[in-house]
Amino acid sequence: MKINIFSWKTVLDILLTRVAISQRNIRTTSIMCGLCQAEPETTEHLLTSYMVASRIWHFIGAWVGIRPIFTFSPRDLLTLHDTASIDTTKKKVLNGVIMMASWSLWKARIKAIFKDKPFDVLEPKGNIKSLGYL
Numbered sequence: 367m368k369i370n371i372f373s374w375k376t377v378l379d380i381l382l383t384r385v386a387i388s389q390r391n392i393r394t395t396s397i398m399c400g401l402c403q404a405e406p407e408t409t410e411h412l413l414t415s416y417m418v419a420s421r422i423w424h425f426i427g428a429w430v431g432i433r434p435i436f437t438f439s440p441r442d443l444l445t446l447h448d449t450a451s452i453d454t455t456k457k458k459v460l461n462g463v464i465m466m467a468s469w470s471l472w473k474a475r476i477k478a479i480f481k482d483k484p485f486d487v488l489e490p491k492g493n494i495k496s497l498g499y500l
């Protein structure tokens with residue numbers, strides 16, 4: 367259920383990233399990405415342009431047997447299954463895997479920022495595997 371709410375907030379672009387927090391005039395220590403510190407932390411960055419996210423989508427695309435996944439918006443990412451040229455079962459799996467991987471990236475970001483734990487790039491893949499998808 368948490369993943370569904372996360373996905374809904376992602377599609378609506380209302381996740382409280384560091385940039386979103388600063389735009390609400392709430393003081394933050396930094397607007398830079400909690401995972402890579404290389405770019406301002408937006409939902410778009412975390413789920414599409416962040417290098418680890420790109421690799422995850424590439425891996426998932428190859429696994430499902432579709433073209434490499436390149437998206438520029440979180441909404442496109444989370445609705446990709448609708449337009450992918452795969453059967454209905456695979457569409458459901460693709461949607462579930464993308465939601466789980468996105469959720470894992472978000473959780474890793476929370477850990478990195480609030481618990482000062484470095485991001486383990488294998489964690490999203492491990493979470494997907496633990497669901498039995500891979």
Ligand SMILES: [Zn+2]
Pocket residue numbers: 399400401402403404405411412416
């Ligand atoms: Zn980043």
